[in-house]
Structure formats: structure tokens, C-alpha cells
Amino acid sequence: MTSADPAGRRDGAGAGAARAGRYLDVPLWPWARPPDGPQHLPRRCPAGHQLEPGQLQETPNQDYGVRELVCRHCETQPDGSGRWALVDPSVDAQVTEDRVQPRRLQLVVIPPTIRAGVGLIQLRWGTTIYGQVELSLCPIDRCGLLLDLHVEVRHRRRGVGRVLAHAAAARGTGFAWSANPPEDPGAAAFWAKIATPRAPASPCSHQEAAGLRIEPRWPRWWEKP
Ligand SMILES: [Zn+2]
Ligand SMILES: [Zn+2]
Structure with a gap:
């Protein structure tokens, strides 16, 4: 939490524009x-x-x-x-690396190198990364896979995960989405809470051809306690 944050949220003080690892x-x-x-x-x-x-x-x-x-x-x-x-989690508001501004909260997209491969969306402030979501989209089958959603420990409970989940969903509007949350029950509960897709991960043939190998851990993970 706030003042007990070991990294010191107020280090640097002032407007803090140049502070590394902004809280x-x-x-x-x-x-x-x-x-x-x-x-x-x-x-x-x-x-x-x-x-x-x-x-x-x-x-x-x-x-x-x-x-x-x-x-x-x-x-x-x-x-x-x-x-x-x-x-704003919409696609138009997401930027690529060349459009990253040094002092602005932005969703930054790192596209996959091959079709239906794994891409990333990060929430960043310049070079500070608060969290990122890993996803795969197949434009042929119109299906999306949410593969990972990670928020840095010191930036949790600030809405980062929710923003990232919305940003991922925005890239596959109208797609059939599925997800493969981590084994940790707390993480699965968090995924369910922020409305990530409630379907067991089911990659299409193109996603498998792109190298995605998924062992669905929990068929109905969103019902886990
Ligand atoms: Zn209110
Ligand atoms: Zn496909």
C-alpha cells in the first residue's frame, strides 16, 4: 500500500515528472x-x-x-x-513504440511478428511499465486468446489490469475470445473480476501453426473460488 510502499512512492517529490517508476x-x-x-x-x-x-x-x-x-x-x-x-483503451488510442511520449500514460502495442502469433499491449509512462497483456488474434477465424495479464506488484489495485483487459478486447471486437489464466487461484479470481473472456483457451489451427501450445488448465476457471 501507499506510504508503506518499500520503493517509496514519494521519492523524488515535487511534481515528480522525472521520477523513475512512478506510483x-x-x-x-x-x-x-x-x-x-x-x-x-x-x-x-x-x-x-x-x-x-x-x-x-x-x-x-x-x-x-x-x-x-x-x-x-x-x-x-x-x-x-x-x-x-x-x-482510453480503444485501438485508436493505442500506440506503437515510435509514438511513445516520455511523460504520458499510454497503451503501447508490440505486434506479433507472424499472423496469429503472440502480441503484447503494455501500459506505460515513458519507459516505466505498469503491466502488460499477452494476446493472440486470428483474423481468419476471428478468435482471440488472452494468454497472460501481468501487473507489477507495486502497481496493483490501481486499475491497471482492467485497463489492459479492455485494451486487449478492443483489438478483437466481435471476435470469439477465450483465455488461459495462470494457475494461481487469486489470479484467476482477478481475471474473472475484470471481465476477461469466460471461455477455456481454444486456439485455432492458425494460432497453433504460429507456435501456440496451450494446455487448458481449468476448463471453467472463472468459477474457481
Ligand atoms: Zn462515486
Ligand atoms: Zn485461425
């Missing part, structure tokens, strides 16, 4: 910005509050280089700050 002070929420103008915001805050105009504010988050949502309901709760940084 995600404001949690993240995936939100694809619709094209209909700046006033379009989520109808519910991530904590579930129904939002009316005036109970919600949008401000820029200078540290992350993204927009931030403030919920007036959450702000009054004793435990919550009521702030979330909005990260």
Missing part, C-alpha cells in the same frame, strides 16, 4: 472517449454512483497526461478520494 497515485478507469464532444462522460462513477450533471467533474491529470474524473458522491466518503484517471 499511480490516482487509480485508473478504462473509458473510451466517444466522438460526440467533450461533455460526454460516464453515466456512473466506477464506484457505482449514478451521475447527474454537476456531480461529476472532469479535469486534466497533468502527471499522467490524461483526463481525470471526480465524483462528488465519492469525494464525501471517508475512504475514497473519488478521483479516477480515464485511460
